Amino acid sequence: MSNEAEHLHDEDLAQASRQLATIPAAGAHASEGSVERARPIPRISIQVFCEMPTTAEAVQVAAEDRRLSKTHVSVHMGGAPAAVAHYQESPTPNLIVIECSAGRDQLLAELDALADSCDAGTKVIVIGHVNEVILYRELLKRGVSEYLIAPIAPLDLMESISNLYNDPAADPVGNVYAFIGAKGGVGSSTICHNASWILSEALSSDLVIADLDLAFGTTGLDFNQDPVQGIAEALSSPERLDEVLLDRLLTKCSEHLSIFAAPVLLERDYDLQVDACETVIDVVRQNVPYVALDLPHLWTAWSKRLLLQADEVVITAVPDLANLRNAKNIIDLLKQSRKNDRLPHLVLNMTKMPKRPEITAKDFEQALDIKVLAEIEFDAETFGQASNNGQMIEELNPKAKAAPILRDIAMTVAHRQEVRAEKKSALGFLEKLKLKRA
Ligand SMILES: Nc1ncnc2c1ncn2[C@@H]1O[C@H](COP(=O)(O)OP(=O)(O)OP(=O)(O)O)[C@@H](O)[C@H]1O
Numbered sequence: 001m002s003n004e005a006e007h008l009h010d011e012d013l014a015q016a017s018r019q020l021a022t023i024p025a026a027g028a029h030a031s032e033g034s035v036e037r038a039r040p041i042p043r044i045s046i047q048v049f050c051e052m053p054t055t056a057e058a059v060q061v062a063a064e065d066r067r068l069s070k071t072h073v074s075v076h077m078g079g080a081p082a083a084v085a086h087y088q089e090s091p092t093p094n095l096i097v098i099e100c101s102a103g104r105d106q107l108l109a110e111l112d113a114l115a116d117s118c119d120a121g122t123k124v125i126v127i128g129h130v131n132e133v134i135l136y137r138e139l140l141k142r143g144v145s146e147y148l149i150a151p152i153a154p155l156d157l158m159e160s161i162s163n164l165y166n167d168p169a170a171d172p173v174g175n176v177y178a179f180i181g182a183k184g185g186v187g188s189s190t191i192c193h194n195a196s197w198i199l200s201e202a203l204s205s206d207l208v209i210a211d212l213d214l215a216f217g218t219t220g221l222d223f224n225q226d227p228v229q230g231i232a233e234a235l236s237s238p239e240r241l242d243e244v245l246l247d248r249l250l251t252k253c254s255e256h257l258s259i260f261a262a263p264v265l266l267e268r269d270y271d272l273q274v275d276a277c278e279t280v281i282d283v284v285r286q287n288v289p290y291v292a293l294d295l296p297h298l299w300t301a302w303s304k305r306l307l308l309q310a311d312e313v314v315i316t317a318v319p320d321l322a323n324l325r326n327a328k329n330i331i332d333l334l335k336q337s338r339k340n341d342r343l344p345h346l347v348l349n350m351t352k353m354p355k356r357p358e359i360t361a362k363d364f365e366q367a368l369d370i371k372v373l374a375e376i377e378f379d380a381e382t383f384g385q386a387s388n389n390g391q392m393i394e395e396l397n398p399k400a401k402a403a404p405i406l407r408d409i410a411m412t413v414a415h416r417q418e419v420r421a422e423k424k425s426a427l428g429f430l431e432k433l434k435l436k437r438a
């Protein structure tokens, strides 16, 4: 044993030994245990970079399994160098699986290069060819979630992914972004829908919009859908909601975007319970990486709770005094009760309306002590046409002035721009995960 190996008594190593003991030996086939242990995996995106054709085959078999039927899996060859090149251009998915047949030092160097272009929140599984406890410890230190030894069996890969995403002690998969207007009719739902659509496309990641404006919500209209069932069914019996029912109640609008639509029927009453709302959103976030809450302009126990519980909040205001006052009250409350969270984002909408006296962005910033994230001009033609067609602004006209602004809002809320700028800072996966939680 080497000197280093003599110091192997810490917790990581105990875990490492257990892990290595459970790693199947060469020519691996799935053990009975992994058949039982692999559970259905949420709607995450997974990108795999293999070196060996046999690994690619095993991954392909796993990708076609029923347990991964909701995930988006893409398999590439070229191992870590191909991944590094790929992520210099593209955002990283929820999970990257990298095969690396090199020895310890090269493997760690390749992973460090990958960490430079890895966005916060992305998990990494490494498939290696070296069965070594010290390497395993180094990988854990770098925030790698799992180390598997090649050759891998499809069920063992599935089990590892399942453990990562179905562990009740782990953070839920989904990030929740709440959108609310400082007054009614200010364009909060429009911004929520456009930003959500852009995000799901740009990140190729699944996103669900939950329309909590049960009586008057426009999510169905905006995406040109007329669903029969939706969020009201989930809220009326939240204890029944699981991944199967969720699947039935969601309406798919594009490859990555689904809506949890509002019933918009006035003969029903919608006195929502705080606990029911929380349970429903929790089930969604356990299954989907991004959840956008389209909140109505209401102040009730449940809307307040959802706002306070969200990972990010976007407040939309038009530039008048009532909006300024209401935005200030909401921001003050959020600042007061969420001391460890990012500040809410403020979007000024429908600015530069002809002849209307307006409060400027600068005045908003001074009064609220917060930077305005974006300003969207009043553009009746583009927005009117998009809502009449049931289209998003970028779909209708990518050259519209609002299109890049909406993209900016989406990326900032999802922390994507900041992380891109930090790519050169050579943070490990672990630091980035910490950064995300901060
Ligand atoms: N920048 C803009 N210029 C012109 N029209 C806009 C702009 N932004 C939104 N609109 C339009 O304003 C209307 C109201 O928008 P939306 O329904 O998104 O507001 P809201 O804040 O969600 O309202 P509610 O209080 O009913 O939830 C829509 O018809 C939308 O197309």
Ligand SMILES: [Mg+2]
Pocket: 188, 189, 190, 213, 218, 294, 295, 296, 297
């Ligand atoms: Mg709305």
